[in-house]
Amino acid sequence: MxxxxxxxxxxxxxxxxxxxxxxxxxxxxxxxxxxxxxxxxxxxxxxxxxxxxxxxxxxxxxxxGYSAFGGNVSYYEDDYRKEEYFWGVQPSQMCLKVLELLPPVRPLKLLDIGCGEGKDAVFFARCGFDVSAFDISEAGLEKTKRLAEKARVHVRAFRADLWDFRLDEKYDVLFSSGVLHYIKPKLRDEVMSNYKSHITANGIAAFHVFVEKPFIVAPPEKEENSFHWKSGQLFTYFHDWYIEHCTEYVFDCDSSGIPHRHAANRLFARNLKEA
Ligand SMILES: C[S@@+](CC[C@H](N)C(=O)[O-])C[C@H]1O[C@@H](n2cnc3c(N)ncnc32)[C@H](O)[C@@H]1O
CATH class of the missing domain: 1.10.260.40 (lambda repressor-like DNA-binding domains)
Structure with a gap:
């Protein structure tokens, strides 16, 4: 604050x-x-x-800092306004790992941070999670709600900005795929500390972030407010939790129409501290 x-x-x-x-x-x-x-x-x-x-x-x-929507607008806003789902409607691989680590034997609370058009949030709701999801993009949230309606599940989808939205209730799972690079580096410590302290005992953080690598050229899309992480940095935030799985990988991307590559870190960490 x-x-x-x-x-x-x-x-x-x-x-x-x-x-x-x-x-x-x-x-x-x-x-x-x-x-x-x-x-x-x-x-x-x-x-x-x-x-x-x-x-x-x-x-x-x-x-x-309470006015979340003063400056940040999603780079994907225009794409999300189109009928088709920019990121598709199939859940990411990360969702399956979450199911493996924390099967929803009761309605576990899950928050999808930067849910985009909702493919992952809706998948989790279909699996029985009690799902909340936020994004900065109004168009993305509309599509999330539509996808949920179509699947006959409920997702509590709300608009919020990573920069100033802080959690005040606990979740069993915090999930975020391809989003946390929008947090300004100056705010990273504060945001990660807020997220960590709002995961229940035995709960999971499932995060995927883009990282810098000297052998990967910068992507062609020049996104404002995008700050790639240092390789390995995400893992250090969870050094005192049980790391269920962490990995670094490089993948091809064509989201801007120009083929390029990204490097990413993926982490699944469990809060055993309070258990
Ligand atoms: C690469 S997309 C990933 C979307 C989704 N997680 C998925 O995997 O389909 C990044 C998302 O971050 C959202 N975003 C960007 N800046 C944000 C901010 N400051 N606060 C909240 N969401 C933001 C964008 O609107 C976009 O939906």
Whole structure:
């Protein structure tokens, strides 16, 4: 929260071409105070927030990071608006591994982080999981709901942004395929810590992230807000959990119409800490 606020003050001030001194003058405070806010050493007093937000031309919600949809828009929005399913409707291989590790003998709670058009979320619901799923893309969520309706299952699909949405309830499975590279590197520690602390005892994290490799050329699509992970970095976040399976692999991709390759890390980790 402190970090998001610091980031927002700095970002929106710079967007308006204001120096720290100019902002400080407008608020009747010292520029050192602004500097401390922007480095996260302190936070503005609550009474200052409305004026600060006004100076930065944003709402207090957005300043605090609660306005999820201020900037991030899915790169796939236009593709998701089309009738056909961009990622298809077959579940990814990762889903089968989750079933193997945690068969849904009761309605286990599962969250699909960045569900896209819902192929995996709907598959899990069909298998008996109690599924929630979020994505930044409204069009993707609409398709997720349609796919669920067609399969006669329920998926709690909601719009949220990885950058500022934090979990406040626990899940048996956190699942995310090809999405976590949209988290800014600065936020990674905070987000991963939030995710880890919201997985039940014996629950599973099933994550797939894109990683940098010197022998893989950058993909042709220039996605804003995409930050590939360091190879192996995902695994280190779970060093104190039981690693059921982790792997690195390279695969061909044609999603932009230009053939290219990606490197990825895939992890299945179990929370045995609290068990
Ligand atoms: C490569 S797709 C993967 C979709 C899905 N997991 C699948 O495997 O079919 C990446 C997804 O991340 C979503 N996304 C991108 N930035 C996001 C953000 N900041 N918050 C939430 N979702 C985001 C996109 O809308 C897109 O659906």
């Amino acid at each position: 402190r970090e998001i606020l610091a980031d927002n003050i700095s970002r929106y001030r710079k967007d308006l071409g204001m120096t720290q001194e100019m902002l400080a003058d407008k608020l009747g405070i010292t520029f050192q105070a602004v500097s401390k806010w922007e480095t996260g050493q302190s936070v503005p007093e609550t009474v200052l927030l409305p004026a600060l937000a006004r100076m930065l031309n944003i709402s207090v919600d957005k300043l605090l």
